[in-house]
Amino acid sequence: MDLKGKTAVVTGSNSGIGLGVATELAKAGADVVLNSFTERDEDHKLAEDIGRTHGVTARYIKADLSKGDEARALIEKAGRCDILMNNAGIQHVAAIEEFPTEKWDAIIAIMLSSAFHTMAVAVPMMRQNGWGRIINLASAHGLRASPYKSAYVAAKHGVVGLTKVTALETAQDPITANAICPGYVMTPLVEDQIPDTMQKYDMDRETAIKEVILERQPSKEFATTEQIGGIATFLCSDAAAQITGTTISVDGGWTAR
Numbered sequence: 105m106d107l108k109g110k111t112a113v114v115t116g117s118n119s120g121i122g123l124g125v126a127t128e129l130a131k132a133g134a135d136v137v138l139n140s141f142t143e144r145d146e147d148h149k150l151a152e153d154i155g156r157t158h159g160v161t162a163r164y165i166k167a168d169l170s171k172g173d174e175a176r177a178l179i180e181k182a183g184r185c186d187i188l189m190n191n192a193g194i195q196h197v198a199a200i201e202e203f204p205t206e207k208w209d210a211i212i213a214i215m216l217s218s219a220f221h222t223m224a225v226a227v228p229m230m231r232q233n234g235w236g237r238i239i240n241l242a243s244a245h246g247l248r249a250s251p252y253k254s255a256y257v258a259a260k261h262g263v264v265g266l267t268k269v270t271a272l273e274t275a276q277d278p279i280t281a282n283a284i285c286p287g288y289v290m291t292p293l294v295e296d297q298i299p300d301t302m303q304k305y306d307m308d309r310e311t312a313i314k315e316v317i318l319e320r321q322p323s324k325e326f327a328t329t330e331q332i333g334g335i336a337t338f339l340c341s342d343a344a345a346q347i348t349g350t351t352i353s354v355d356g357g358w359t360a361r
Contacts, residue, residue, distance in 0.1 A: 105341055107134035110235075111184040115139045115169060115222065116192030118147050120291035121241060124329025125189050125336045126162075130154050132337050135161040137182045139192070141168045170213040175221035185226040186233060187340055190219040190263070191241040197252045211255035216262040223270055227279065236279035237340045240267045241332075244287045244320075244355045260285075264351055271349030280348035282339055287355030288318055290326035323356030 107129060114126040118140040126136045138151045143166045155162030167178035169192045179185050193215045196207040219240055230236025245253060246260035263283060270281040288294065294317070302312045314324045335352060338344055353359050 105132045105337055107132040107187070107337075107340055110134045110186040110340070111137065111182065112187035112189065113137040113139070113179060113182050113185045113222070113226070114189040114191055115167075115175075115178070115218065117189075118142070118150055118164070120293060121286070121289055121329050121332050122189070122191040123150070125191065125239075125333040127154060127158075128330065128333025128337050129187065129189075129340070130158040130160045130162060132340070133158075133160060134187060134340075136163075137178075138162065138164045139167055139169075139178055140164075141166065141170075169218035170210055172213075172217060172221045175218040176225045179222050179225040179229070184233070185229050186235060187237045187239070188222060188226045189239045189241070189336060190222055192218060193241070193256075193259075195253075195256055199252055200254050203254055208255045212259050212262075215256070215259040216266070219263055219266060223266075223281075227270070227274060230274075230279050231277055234278055236274070236277070238267070238270060238274075238279065238281040239336050239339055240264075240281070240283045242267070242283040242285045242351060244285055244353065244358045246283065246285050247351065247353070247359045267351075268349045275348065278345075280339065280344065282347060282349070283351045284332060284335055284339075285351045285353045285355065285359070286327050286332060287321045287353075287358045288326050289332060289354075290328055294326070318356075321356040321358050322360070325356055327354045327356070 112129045112134045116122045117126045117138045151162040151164040167174040242263045243260040246264040267283040
């Protein structure tokens with residue numbers, strides 16, 4: 105897999121899945137643009153470290169993806185976007201009647217509307233360059249629902265639909281658009297939840313993971329950020345040139361039920 109000469113923009117990529125994807129794309133030779141809403145020395149250092157380790161150009165660009173103009177400006181500032189990975193996301197859990205309006209608005213903006221805005225700027229760039237790969241991070245919750253996650257489920261279902269529309273609109277271009285739908289992935293955020301789960305249910309670590317956190321994931325194993333990055337890299341390959349408008353589940357069998 106050789107992505108030299110390609111530039112990948114990965115939103116929400118200073119940790120977790122986004123960072124894993126950016127790292128795997130850099131390993132394949134792509135120049136990468138990292139992004140989050142913070143502006144810290146460590147954000148820029150993270151990009152510098154990836155660039156130095158993998159011999160690519162790596163930059164960090166701050167953008168608050170809850171704001172459409174900043175989402176669009178991210179792609180414009182990148183200057184080139186051959187590979188777009190829309191990954192940024194947040195979560196809030198509450199019953200519909202108690203769900204804060206501001207949380208609903210933020211989740212939809214960051215996880216769904218931002219993907220529309222970044223793609224609207226990136227697709228013309230890809231057409232001009234004669235090649236493009238759009239990879240949207242959806243979720244098992246883009247295919248299945250869970251209670252108390254109305255905004256998250258709505259946003260992820262929306263991402264799947266938006267991906268399909270984009271694939272149809274670019275079907276006769278050398279551009280593909282697909283959605284990756286992970287179940288539970290081992291990230292720093294998930295790792296931080298394990299001790300609280302152990303305490304809440306009075307369980308040891310292994311039991312808390314398998315019986316509570318991974319209750320709906322039949323494999324009883326987390327996916328890894330490297331695996332998500334590997335799938336994203338595959339979708340950029342020539343072998344995946346006719347894979348477009350689809351979802352790829354990485355959920356240990358969750359959505360097979």
